[in-house]
Amino acid sequence: MKPSPFSYHPAASVDEAAQLLYELEDAKILAGGQSLIPLMNFRLASPMHLIDISGLAELSEIKVSETEVEIGASVTHSQVLQSEQAGSALPLLVEAEKLIAHEVIRNRGTLCGSLAHADPAGEMTAVISVLNGRVDTASVSGGRTIEATDLFEGPLQSSLREDELIVSATFPKLGPRTVSSFREVARRHGDYAVAGAVSVVEYDNNDQVQSARAAFLSVGPVPTVVSFDDLLRGTRIEDVGHSEIYNFLSSQLEPHGDLQASADYRRHLAAEMGWASLEACI
Amino acid sequence: MNTEESYEIRLKVNGKTQQITAPARRLLSDALRGELGLTGTHVGCEHGVCGCCTVLVDGAPVRSCLTFAVAVQDREIRTVEGLAADGGELHPVQEAFKECHGLQCGFCTPGFLMTACALIEQNDDPTEEEITEAIAGNLCRCTGYQNIRAAVRYAAEIVRSDKT
Known part of the structure; x- marks a missing residue:
C-alpha cells in the first residue's frame, strides 16, 4: 500500500514538462494524482519519474469563448464546479462534476487528468464524447489536437503518446435549442457509476427533435456514443416513449458483467439511464 | 544496494x-x-x-x-492536532462531536473533524443536504452517521452563537 520509489520533478513550464517527459525513461505526469496515486499505492503503476504540472499558472485557466469552454490541465474539478463562468456557459459541466467522487477528491483531482486516465466509468470521458470535444497536447515535437472520438482506446488507455501531455480540454457550448442531461446509478453518491448516460438533444423550430445522442459510461471499454437520429428525428421524445427507446438501447449496448452488476443488469440500468436522461431533455 | x-x-x-x-x-x-x-x-x-x-x-x-x-x-x-486552542479549549467541531456522541471507537474521527471543520468554515449554516454531502466521502463503521450529522449541525450552531 505504499508507492514504489520514483524521482519527483516539479515542472516550471509546459515546455519543461514536455522536455522531461521526452528525456526521462518511464515518466508520468502528476496533476491532482487522484487516479494515479491510488494505482501507485496498489503498485498497479510504478513510474520511475513523476513530472508535477499542478503548479503551472499557464495551465490553470478556464477560458470561455462564444462557442467553447476550455479547461487547463491543472484546473481541479472543484475549480470547474465553482466557476460561474463555466457553469453558465455549459451547465452540463457542472451537472457532471457534481457526480464525480466527493468534494475531497474533487479538491485535488483535475478534469484533464480524468480524461488522460481514460476510465470508461469517468463522467468527463462521457461528457467530452457526447459533446464531440477535444484535448490539446504538448510534446517536444509540437502539440496536436485529439478529437474525443480518437482519445479513448480502451480501459485506462488513451491515445496520448508517452512523450505527450494534455494541456487543455475543450468542450463546445450547446446551441440555443439544445438540451442536455446526465443520469447515473451508483451504489452511493460519489461512487463509480454502475451505469450512466449523458444525452444531448437538439430541437428544430417546431420543437421536434433535430438530432439526439447519448454517451454511456461504465458499459464498455471506452465511452459508448449512441445516436438516436433514426429513431427520434422529426418527432418528439415523449411520442416515441420509454419502451421503444429502452428496447433500442438494449439492442445497442453490450456491457460487461463484474462484481457490481451482471451484464444483463447493467444493460437494463444503462437503457433506463439512457431513457431517463433523454426524458429529462423533453 | x-x-x-x-x-x-x-x-x-x-x-x-x-x-x-x-x-x-x-x-x-x-x-x-x-x-x-x-x-x-x-x-x-x-x-x-x-x-x-x-x-x-x-x-x-x-x-x-x-x-x-x-x-x-x-x-x-x-x-486534527491544530483544531484545539493552545490552552486545550476544544474547537467547535470537537466540542460538538463530544456533546452529540459523534464518535465511538474514534478511528474515523480525525477525518470527520477536518471535513466538518472545512464545511463550517465555508458555511456556518449548512442544510441537512449540505451536511450529508460534505461527509459523504468519509466512512464510519461503528458510531453511525446520524450522530455524526447531528454533531456537524451542532458545531455550526456553536460557530453561529460564538459570532453573536
Whole structure:
C-alpha cells in the first residue's frame, strides 16, 4: 500500500514538462494524482519519474469563448464546479462534476487528468464524447489536437503518446435549442457509476427533435456514443416513449458483467439511464 | 544496494514550518505521522476511500494518503492536532462531536473533524443536504452517521452563537 520509489520533478513550464517527459525513461505526469496515486499505492503503476504540472499558472485557466469552454490541465474539478463562468456557459459541466467522487477528491483531482486516465466509468470521458470535444497536447515535437472520438482506446488507455501531455480540454457550448442531461446509478453518491448516460438533444423550430445522442459510461471499454437520429428525428421524445427507446438501447449496448452488476443488469440500468436522461431533455 | 533519493521537504503544518528529509514517494499521511509525529491523522484504506486521513490544504479537505508530501511544500496544512486552542479549549467541531456522541471507537474521527471543520468554515449554516454531502466521502463503521450529522449541525450552531 505504499508507492514504489520514483524521482519527483516539479515542472516550471509546459515546455519543461514536455522536455522531461521526452528525456526521462518511464515518466508520468502528476496533476491532482487522484487516479494515479491510488494505482501507485496498489503498485498497479510504478513510474520511475513523476513530472508535477499542478503548479503551472499557464495551465490553470478556464477560458470561455462564444462557442467553447476550455479547461487547463491543472484546473481541479472543484475549480470547474465553482466557476460561474463555466457553469453558465455549459451547465452540463457542472451537472457532471457534481457526480464525480466527493468534494475531497474533487479538491485535488483535475478534469484533464480524468480524461488522460481514460476510465470508461469517468463522467468527463462521457461528457467530452457526447459533446464531440477535444484535448490539446504538448510534446517536444509540437502539440496536436485529439478529437474525443480518437482519445479513448480502451480501459485506462488513451491515445496520448508517452512523450505527450494534455494541456487543455475543450468542450463546445450547446446551441440555443439544445438540451442536455446526465443520469447515473451508483451504489452511493460519489461512487463509480454502475451505469450512466449523458444525452444531448437538439430541437428544430417546431420543437421536434433535430438530432439526439447519448454517451454511456461504465458499459464498455471506452465511452459508448449512441445516436438516436433514426429513431427520434422529426418527432418528439415523449411520442416515441420509454419502451421503444429502452428496447433500442438494449439492442445497442453490450456491457460487461463484474462484481457490481451482471451484464444483463447493467444493460437494463444503462437503457433506463439512457431513457431517463433523454426524458429529462423533453 | 541502491539508496533511494531523498528530498528536503518543507511542510507548513498547523502554522509551523518544519523541514523533513524523505523520498518523493512519502505520502503526506505518512510524513505527518512518521516524520512529524502527528499521529492524529489516521491511515485506513490508503487508496482514498475511507476518509480517515483527511487533512486541510489551504483550507480545503484533501486525502493525505493520495497526496505526496513533496508536492504540497509551503502550502497551509491543518491536521486534527491544530483544531484545539493552545490552552486545550476544544474547537467547535470537537466540542460538538463530544456533546452529540459523534464518535465511538474514534478511528474515523480525525477525518470527520477536518471535513466538518472545512464545511463550517465555508458555511456556518449548512442544510441537512449540505451536511450529508460534505461527509459523504468519509466512512464510519461503528458510531453511525446520524450522530455524526447531528454533531456537524451542532458545531455550526456553536460557530453561529460564538459570532453573536
